[in-house]
Amino acid sequence: MPRTPAPDEGDLDSIPPPHPVFHVEQALLGALLLDPQHLRDVTGIGPDAFSTAAHGALFAAIRSLPAPDPVEHAKNTKWLAAVLTTAREQVRGLTAPHLHSLIQVCPWPRHAPAYARMIEAEHARRRLAAAAQRLTHTAGDTTFPQHMATTLTEADALALVVDDISARFPPHAGSLPRTSTPEPVTAHDEDAVDEERLLLATATAHPSDVEQMRWLMPGDFTQPLHAGLWQSLIALTRRHAPVDPVTVLWEARHRGLLGPGAEPRELLDLLAGPVGSPEHWAERVLQRSLLTTIRHVGRRIEAFTDDPATTPYQLVVGSRRALADLSAVRTRWHHATASPAQADKTARTRAAKATAAPRARPPRATGPPASRSSR
Template sequence: MPRTPDPVEDGLDTSQPPHPVFYVEQALLGALLLEPQRLGSVTGIAPDSFSAAAHAALFAAIRSLPAPDPAEHAKNTIWLNQVLAAARDQARGLTASYLHSLIQVCPWPRHAPAYARMVEAEHSRRRLGAAAQRVMQTAGDTSLPQRVAATLAEADALAAVVDDIAARFPAHSGSLPRTHAPSLAVPHDEEAVDEERLLLATATAYPGSVDQMRWLTPGDFTHPLHAGLWQCLTTLTRRGTPVDPIAVLWEAQQHGLLNPGTEPRELLDLLAVPAGSPEHWGERILQRSVLATAHHIGRRIEACTDDPATTPYQLVVGSRRALADLSAVRTRWQHATSPAPTKRPARTRATAAPRAGPPTTAPPAARISR
């Protein structure tokens, strides 16, 4: 009975039990070591597609060496020794016994293209997960001077990975993603709460700016009461109702915001200290919303990649749904931060010089001679 290669015994030490793709990689490499001529039917993968460094080194060595004559290859191990020597440059722990074990555990060498497709699918999962992690890390990196721009650039890179996976695994009829999406985490942030209060007070004092800030929505706020008060302010301004703290208080009551934990006096105090401009505080709030959304879509996509039952098709569908949410808030951010278009003066038609023509004065009346 053929021996199943052991990762530890064969110099492939792993801190955790290997995933199924590890054994798929072994079967693929075994097929190529036994019948090197099958390399031509293996497409869509490269050395970095493998989960184990030793496997990547073996595949690179197999690709770099010309395939031996099948008849000669069946008689001796010359080509296998060449592969081992080339692979050891990158993976010194490889042994001849491991290569022979790979050959023994390969069920059917003719299934090499199917094994390669499995390796490609798992590599796509890892690529997508890594791209999602980069988005989350960038969104949370407070040392970046242009954190929003850097985060959106990583989101574009993630979208490019999704498009590449979609091209490799075309759409087909199948089940939609079933991985439970993580809930949106809204950590308590005193700075965010203070900025939301300043926006509400300043917008109440200068309501003329509110109607121009349609790029800010209640969903951008971290505190539910503040989101409701912003809705009250936008309702009042679009209705053309005079805006002041009393009007906002009354509107808040109509919206059901005055629960037992919210005293009217506290709400009036909240609206009584304006500072700066509404646009400044609004952009600060929207910036946090962009970063929070980017971090959340990264978590959603990562959750899909962590589910081994998720197919490449489901990864693409789930990722594009998540990216659509980021696209919506991104559009609002671009609208908020883009300079206002300069209005060109209306073009007036120049009065053309009159063309030369017959005189317009009537000729003098002819004298009637008697």
Template structure:
């Protein structure tokens, strides 16, 4: 049953206590109210760095008013009255009593730069968390006209935020977050499964096209059996061995796929009925993989920011590593969707090791002339 407070019980006791940064903000504002000249010693924070609207309004008011003479400020509180009047334009709930309480809770005004550094660190955490949430939402928004482009734009915004935090808090060597990363989200999308099946069938029927699809990896597949079959296909093609449903089935047996829930007849049926081109279905699969990688990136960084034990240095290192994983998938997407630039073929080329063999063309329609032997 829900708890019913007693008549003499203070309902405010049920309110969650403020975060530590709230008390740090009180100490910094108290230092400025007590010794306004301390504002010149502080850099890196603005009104948006504070966690509450009241504190932001107070900092903005303090910053906008010229600091009074220290001796005059100690004797007369006119400057405090001016700060309160300006701040109440943005936060009407502020009172003179709260300003005096801020002065009382400040332990040591000369520590204002240290307090400001703490507030700056917490603001960076909130900025990073907000950018990660925007990325997660974009990666799951099916209404976007260009989901991949929009999601990668959000990833760029997040990357710029990480760069800014790096400039403010250069990371130390080995400062990795100790927070466990969340597992990769598993999707049960029937469209994704159908597209993977169509790719495998079409690639088996047209293996020559698969050699140009190095931008697709088994990790892009949502179904583990499909990922294994794609590895079988690419392995056979790399060995330059015949590719058809039977040879793929034989390779799947050697890789232990048939014991993982796939029966031989099911594999043969899966590889039958090609439709379209392998490149088309491969791009569809990679499209989903990019969005899944972006979603996982956002969740990883969100998890880091939710752990108050992580310092800004650890957030930078963990975020950079997470961004690097998305960059790898993004590079493959660019290779898959970018048309190769036309190149001028030299008059004579020499095949070297690692050069792709020319594609087989149609048979000649005329018989080449036979060289005559001189009598």
């Protein structure tokens, strides 16, 4: 009877080789096991910086035990046995031969600080990738309670990770990432199309509200035709021209918006069905735009972290540029959703700065100057 292979037997070729940082971790651990005195030169990393639980457990054990006397350590393996016992409390599969193999693969123990810096850099990459993935997932999952607030909280957490990496690896000139980033994806969403049409219709019916919604930009629309019609509305209101479906149609004609799929009758029908208030639909359009921007930012940063050629310095520069794009849309979102009290407070603050009285000066003397007393 033929022997049935185990599920994973014969499939060893499908197991991916370890990442380069795995070998760096082995070299660092071997250096510290061979000469524990090098631990004082290792900074910037903890057990969580290692890519495997076994490596993290060994580093934690080495760090928790007092360094042995160099002479005694060269004569016996008592300290190595203590490290193994301590590490086994977290990972039971560790063996003494494994520790000796780590010592054997270490090229130069005195290079321990360089190995630690490499591990710190790869840990920064993993942290940034995880934060970007959480942001992308949160932005796309509408089941989260208070979805918008939760997503923005994740964006803040990602920014904190970038700041921390920047403090560890300050960027320098010429450190732009060379990674090709994904193009923005705008999926066809019937709800988004309907909301944009309702916004255009209600804004045409209430043009006085358009001037108050400067926080909404043509780029927030998912349909180029809708973006062009919004630009037409803005142009008419800024010129204080009459606004109705016919005047918007005429402005759209001058902007080259008419054509197949945008016939005059269709545009007139689109602009003639107002429901609700322009502010409500504009906020809906901007919210979708903000979530789309957040997802794209997350994917851009993930692309940086997936490229092994991207250095920590380049990760910082690329991530900050991506977050700057998000900040611009986020600022407009805050303007749109600020409460009347907040908006009034902001307006008063700006007005006070603009009309601030000059500093008080000593009053001018109107009478003859007082005579100086003789000394």
